[in-house]
Amino acid sequence: MSTNISTDLIRGHTVTIILNILRQGDSYGYEIYKKIIELSQNQYELKEATLYTAFRRLQKEGLITSYWGDETQGGRRKYYRITEDGLKKYQQNKEEWLFAKDVLDQLITGGDQSESK
Amino acid sequence: MNLNDEVRKYIDDLFKDVGKSQQLFDLKQELVTNMHERIKDYQKQGMSDEEAFKEAKVSMGDLSGLVDDMREAGREEAKGEVYSSMTNRISTGGIVISVMLIVFGFLMTISMNFMDVAAPAKSGTSIFIVIGGAILTYSLLARETARKYAMNRIRAVLYALAVGVSLFGIFVGVTSGLATGEMFIAFSSSTIFLVIGIGMFVSLMLSEKVDRTK
Numbered sequence: 001m002s003t004n005i006s007t008d009l010i011r012g013h014t015v016t017i018i019l020n021i022l023r024q025g026d027s028y029g030y031e032i033y034k035k036i037i038e039l040s041q042n043q044y045e046l047k048e049a050t051l052y053t054a055f056r057r058l059q060k061e062g063l064i065t066s067y068w069g070d071e072t073q074g075g076r077r078k079y080y081r082i083t084e085d086g087l088k089k090y091q092q093n094k095e096e097w098l099f100a101k102d103v104l105d106q107l108i109t110g111g112d113q114s115e116s117k
Numbered sequence: 118m119n120l121n122d123e124v125r126k127y128i129d130d131l132f133k134d135v136g137k138s139q140q141l142f143d144l145k146q147e148l149v150t151n152m153h154e155r156i157k158d159y160q161k162q163g164m165s166d167e168e169a170f171k172e173a174k175v176s177m178g179d180l181s182g183l184v185d186d187m188r189e190a191g192r193e194e195a196k197g198e199v200y201s202s203m204t205n206r207i208s209t210g211g212i213v214i215s216v217m218l219i220v221f222g223f224l225m226t227i228s229m230n231f232m233d234v235a236a237p238a239k240s241g242t243s244i245f246i247v248i249g250g251a252i253l254t255y256s257l258l259a260r261e262t263a264r265k266y267a268m269n270r271i272r273a274v275l276y277a278l279a280v281g282v283s284l285f286g287i288f289v290g291v292t293s294g295l296a297t298g299e300m301f302i303a304f305s306s307s308t309i310f311l312v313i314g315i316g317m318f319v320s321l322m323l324s325e326k327v328d329r330t331k
Contacts, residue, residue, distance in 0.1 A: 030151040047178025048151070052144065056186060075150030078143070 005044045014046065014054050015063075016097065019090040022064060022082040029055070029078065055080060063089050120166050124152050124173075131180055136191025144187065152177075201261055208267075211256030218249030237296035240288070247288050251281030265329045272321065279317035286310025 010017075021027060021035050029051060036046045058064045063086035069077040082090070128148050135141060152173050159169035222245025229239045255277035261267040268276075286307040294303025 028151070029147060030154045033151075045176075048148075048176060049178035049180045049183060052148070053182050053186070056183075075146060075153060077150055078147040 005040075010044065013093075013097070014050060015058060016090060016093040017046070018051070018054055018058065019063065019082060019086055019093070022080055023087060023090055026079045026081045028069070028080065032080075058086070061085075120156065120170060121153075123170060124149055124156070127170075127174065128152070132184060132187055135184060135187045136195055138187070138190040138194040140190040141187045144183070201267070204259060204267060204270075205261055208256045208260040211252050212260075215249040215251075215253035215256060218245045218252065222246035222249060236298070237292055240291045240295055243288055243291070247281060247284040250284045251277045254280040268329060269327070275317065276321055279314050279321060281314070282310050282317065283314030286314055 017036060018032065021032050021039075027035070029048065033046065033048060033051060036044065055064070055066070058080075059066060062083060064080045064082055066078055066080050069079050071077055128145050131148075132141060132145065155173045155176070156166075156169040159172050160166070164172065222243050225242035225245065226240060229242055255273050258268040258273040258276055259270055267273075286309070289310060290303045290307025293306040294300060297303075
């Protein structure tokens with residue numbers, strides 16, 4: 001599987017993507033990694049290194065918390081949970097994105113009509 | 118070498134020149150667990166142990182940012198250890214000096230009582246017990262032990278003050294009592310110090326919020 005979306009385009013949204021997954025339930029590193037691939041329908045793979053760096057930052061900012069699972073077989077998983085602040089941040093980022101999406105679309109593809117006039 | 122060892126060794130090698138810290142320990146455990154799950158998935162797709170391990174390494178990506186992060190965490194933890202051993206050394210010095218002061222004050226007071234001096238001078242040297250008592254209080258509280266964390270330094274100073282003022286009250290009472298030979302003067306002069314000292318002590322005890330047990 002290869003990265004099909006440019007990393008530059010998606011970098012600013014890594015946090016929102018992770019928050020979106022965690023707001024739907026607690027999860028751990030590898031599962032979140034798989035969910036991202038699944039949600040993107042195999043168009044995007046977030047490298048694990050990026051994921052763990054983001055977890056650390058999110059935790060420092062108090063947007064997520066973590067706890068160890070009690071698996072007995074294999075290693076114990078480190079689960080992440082979204083906080084109240086995290087949920088707020090997600091809502092805010094989502095609204096910003098929905099707004100920016102349309103504007104960007106206009107900026108990048110718009111203008112043809114006025115040209116033809 | 119089995120796969121468990123190989124994964125563990127691979128993760129250990131990634132962080133091999135990084136100072137130890139709890140954060141590093143946790144992160145390594147997290148990486149190992151997730152890598153194992155990934156390898157298991159690859160094996161289900163029909164890969165051999167070796168292929169699966171190789172694929173898992175590739176998908177890890179560039180960990181240099183995390184390594185730097187962990188190096189920082191290791192340094193902070195080392196700083197904390199130096200700090201706590203420093204405060205413990207200061208506190209050890211404090212205990213030694215205060216015990217010496219108390220013993221000195223005690224013995225001098227006894228010998229003064231056998232000497233032919235004026236009554237008020239007899240208790241004069243016990244001021245060393247007052248100073249020693251305050252320093253001892255601070256040193257014991259600001260010390261990290263096997264079962265308790267050190268108390269916040271400001272609180273420890275306040276406790277030391279409370280003990281010091283109370284002891285001073287007793288000292289003043291005994292001295293003025295000896296000087297005048299009147300019990301009421303002894304009690305009245307020590308009252309204000311004892312009230313302040315014990316008042317401070319009680320309010321400190323009641324405002325104790327942090328549980329220092331480990």
